Amino acid sequence: MPSAVRDAYVLGGNRLPFARSGGAYAGVSEQDMLTAALEGLVARFGLQGAQLGEVAGGAVLKLAGDLNLTRESVLGTPLDARTPAIDMSKACATGLETVTHVSNRIRLGQIEAGVACGVDSASDAPIEVSVRLRRLLHRLSRARTAVQRAQVISGLRPGDLAPLPPRNSEPRTGLSMGDHQAVTNAHWGITREAQDELALASHRNLAAAYGAGLLDDLVTGYRGLGRDENLRPDSSMEKLAKLKPVFGTSNPAIAEPTMTAGNSTPLSDGASSVLVASRQWAEENGHAPLARIVDTRIAAVDYVHGDEGLLMAPAYAVPALLDAHGLGLEDLDLIEIHEAFASTVLTTLAAWESEEFGRERLGRQGAFGSVDRSRLNIAGSSLAAGHPFAATGGRIVATLSKLLHAQAKQKGKVQRGLVSVCAAGGQGSVLLLESDGK
């Protein structure tokens, strides 16, 4: 019986190129996309017939019939069918939480190797029927005779037939995530120019990463797409400046809305997967670990009763994580802050640089610190790649692990990396990685 906590390592990943909603994967199911991402991972790591400890996956927008989405996807791959699977969900932090789940199982000695994965299709988001129609259909299924069925159907009104479109708002406020972030953005006074600059850098960095071959063993082409459909290497500050604001436009408290389609993530489709294992399993199977999963933290903010921004929980989770390891922002060699909106990255950085936020919200002596921008999102992030919600965590963990490994090898010293993901419902998940480059 294993007694001590041991380390878990990222060995690599595989994802599909991400598509824009209504784009290349418009007719493809989440199960098919997840299966394809897993199949690519199996092929890359020679896992045909392997019985893994667990595959943890999830989707944020999931059809009711997909109740066992990850397990069904596993059954469609060449993995041993005795590989167990679990579905998980935590809005945009789903992918990162699946990594944490698998790594914790490994750390506790419950499994030797597993896969963390996630998928989302904004093109096929669930459309519900009205509550009245749903209840009527349930009663209809229980009706035994033609008379009983006629009685149930006679209760149907034309209005009951109207479908309920997917909700894009926080249930407790009625505001979309973009409209929430517009309020946070105005509070921190982030300019349109700063947001557009970050968006442009994301496209340029991702295009450069593809050009340098960084993604050659992280992304497998699918359905005619070889790279992320949203990537716009030809974007420019001039083009971005012409786009009309789309969030915060009907809020009278926001004098100058600044969030556009160019500095917000697009609605997206895609899937990602990450192979996580103990060092012993990696060695026995001939794989060199890319990075060690050091630790994770979670946080939530009270955006309902308090004055916190909906997507600001990572501003709390990151200090907690770094404090636990005696580290500061300056000790991080690479950082990826998920670009839900350019503004989410910039408001988080502004909060960390604020003396007032440091003292009053984080209980410190002063500001938490500054991020060296040359270490931030260096291979692009969600603004360029797209953001199929549950697939984003896996994309970041696999890419950052590979970057850290290469940088550690080149510099001949251990490199540390931070992953920070904000999520709907005022939540955030963050994770610390470390690589020795060996």
Ligand SMILES: CC(=O)CC(=O)SCCNC(=O)CCNC(=O)[C@H](O)C(C)(C)COP(=O)(O)OP(=O)(O)OC[C@H]1O[C@@H](n2cnc3c(N)ncnc32)[C@H](O)[C@@H]1OP(=O)(O)O
């Ligand atoms: C979920 C969680 O838990 C946490 C989170 O991550 S929060 C984030 C969640 N994600 C969201 O809320 C998604 C937000 N995004 C959206 O709702 C939509 O994508 C949007 C409203 C922002 C835009 O939708 P849209 O209008 O259909 O966008 P789209 O047609 O692609 O672009 C509009 C224009 O901008 C242009 N454009 C977009 N990006 C550009 C760029 N980088 N450079 C130049 N032009 C660009 C397009 O070419 C297009 O121009 P035309 O109209 O001339 O064709």
